[in-house]
Amino acid sequence: MSDTKEMKNERERSYEYGLPDYLEHDLKEFKKAIETHSSLIDCWWGELYGSINMAEISDGLITHEQAEYLRRKYLWRWSD
Numbered sequence: 001m002s003d004t005k006e007m008k009n010e011r012e013r014s015y016e017y018g019l020p021d022y023l024e025h026d027l028k029e030f031k032k033a034i035e036t037h038s039s040l041i042d043c044w045w046g047e048l049y050g051s052i053n054m055a056e057i058s059d060g061l062i063t064h065e066q067a068e069y070l071r072r073k074y075l076w077r078w079s080d
Contacts, residue, residue: 015069022062026051030074049075 019027026048033044049071056067 012069015066020051020055020059023051023055023062027070027074034074045075 007053016027026044030041030044030048032038033041038044051069052062052070055062056064062070
């Protein structure tokens, strides 16, 4: 693996750490909903979507790149 690809992978792994408490909470609950096949997955999807947007746009606590990573990894695969 090239250094560039390794660095990109390391950076992306770091995107899930140091999140604001509310985003960390909603991400944890969304993951739990997936694992338990919760009938409320759509509610947790909406909560996570809103928290990502709040952390990026309103609060400026995560970067656009970080927000896009979280959306791609967790939200867009469940929106079909």
